[in-house]
Amino acid sequence: MGKVAGYRCQTYRIVSSNGICEHLNGQFSTYSVHNQVCAAQNPYQARNSQAPTHCPESQSVYKPETLHELFELANAIPGEKVAHDVGRRRFSDYVVYVDESGDHSLASIDGDYPVFVLALCIFHKRHYAEKIIPAVEKLKFNYFGHDSVVLHEHEIRKQKGDFAFLSHYPTRVEFMERLSSIMDASNFILIACVVDKARLNRSEGANSNPYHIAVGVCLDALREFLAEKGQDQPLTHVVVECRGKKEDAALELEFRRICDGNNSGNRRLPFDIVFADKKTNLAGLQLADLVARPVGLSYIRPAQANKAFEMLRTKLFCDGGRAKVGFDYQNVGLMIYPFQKAKSPDEPTEAITPNRNPQSTSTRF
Numbered sequence: 001m002g003k004v005a006g007y008r009c010q011t012y013r014i015v016s017s018n019g020i021c022e023h024l025n026g027q028f029s030t031y032s033v034h035n036q037v038c039a040a041q042n043p044y045q046a047r048n049s050q051a052p053t054h055c056p057e058s059q060s061v062y063k064p065e066t067l068h069e070l071f072e073l074a075n076a077i078p079g080e081k082v083a084h085d086v087g088r089r090r091f092s093d094y095v096v097y098v099d100e101s102g103d104h105s106l107a108s109i110d111g112d113y114p115v116f117v118l119a120l121c122i123f124h125k126r127h128y129a130e131k132i133i134p135a136v137e138k139l140k141f142n143y144f145g146h147d148s149v150v151l152h153e154h155e156i157r158k159q160k161g162d163f164a165f166l167s168h169y170p171t172r173v174e175f176m177e178r179l180s181s182i183m184d185a186s187n188f189i190l191i192a193c194v195v196d197k198a199r200l201n202r203s204e205g206a207n208s209n210p211y212h213i214a215v216g217v218c219l220d221a222l223r224e225f226l227a228e229k230g231q232d233q234p235l236t237h238v239v240v241e242c243r244g245k246k247e248d249a250a251l252e253l254e255f256r257r258i259c260d261g262n263n264s265g266n267r268r269l270p271f272d273i274v275f276a277d278k279k280t281n282l283a284g285l286q287l288a289d290l291v292a293r294p295v296g297l298s299y300i301r302p303a304q305a306n307k308a309f310e311m312l313r314t315k316l317f318c319d320g321g322r323a324k325v326g327f328d329y330q331n332v333g334l335m336i337y338p339f340q341k342a343k344s345p346d347e348p349t350e351a352i353t354p355n356r357n358p359q360s361t362s363t364r365f
Contacts (some may be wrong), residue, residue: 052155083326097284099241101292104211106201114198116300118214119292120222122189135182136283143175149279151286153293187224190315192295193217193335203338204207212254217335225317239274241285247276263320
């Protein structure tokens with residue numbers, strides 16, 4: 001390509017209509033669109049009326065077939081629009097963030113929290129990029145002055161570290177109200193598996209791995225959700241937090257074994273696992289961290305007030321779509337393991353513990 005008025009003209013991909021443009025080499029710049037021509041903005045144009053206003057090599061402008069195509073849908077409703085070109089798309093419109101609550105050891109079981117919970121938060125990428133990330137960033141700027149703080153359920157609950165200021169009750173109430181409003185307004189789908197470790201130990205032995213079991217259960221449910229949205233063919237990334245080299249290697253092996261067909265449907269699953277360090281400060285991982293414990297508490301202490309779960313139950317993947325939001329999520333979006341076997345052909349399988357109803361209640365964040 002030649003130089004124009006002292007500036008090197010480059011070819012761009014048009015990524016969206018909101019002023020974001022990507023160079024073919026991966027660098028980003030602003031652009032203006034004129035007859036499908038992408039032009040680099042620079043101070044020279046403002047100073048010199050003779051400067052070109054667009055790139056003359058308009059024929060080389062690349063219209064994306066798959067890259068960020070969902071962002072071209074200006075009026076898309078997150079989670080509801082089914083892509084018509086899904087067969088030729090590389091990535092799905094969804095991204096999944098995963099976190100857990102409790103430890104997966106069966107050698108010693110905490111009597112106060114005898115469960116392991118795996119929570120998958122499924123976000124439509126456009127909603128996540130345009131709504132959720134800005135809301136989380138604004139909360140951090142308002143309370144910390146910067147956005148490097150990582151929202152962590154344990155530290156918030158214990159008022160430790162960066163969250164020691166929450167020991168001031170009025171401030172804690174205000175912070176929790178604002179955090180809860182973000183969670184409530186965030187349009188994500190929740191899939192969770194609660195592993196009752198005591199029951200698992202009795203039924204399958206101490207060598208069982210609650211984490212790997214929960215992954216298998218949740219990936220089956222994830223495939224069902226994506227199939228419902230017509231998104232079960234493109235690749236969907238599942239982002240998990242790093243736990244250590246040994247643990248990560250074991251999880252990746254189990255994940256890929258499940259995706260290769262060792263699952264309830266004996267089918268290949270179009271998922272890829274991504275390990276992210278907590279320091280990457282991903283909003284999706286932080287929201288997933290906030291939801292896992294309330295789900296566990298709803299099973300352990302069903303009679304205890306649990307405002308967080310009351311809100312989360314409306315986000316659980318369920319049968320019946322919007323008409324059944326907050327209902328019919330047992331064994332669909334919320335699974336309790338080990339599953340209880342049906343006692344007769346007319347009695348459906350129910351994932352409950354004897355003398356306990358894990359779905360009967362639902363703590364505010």
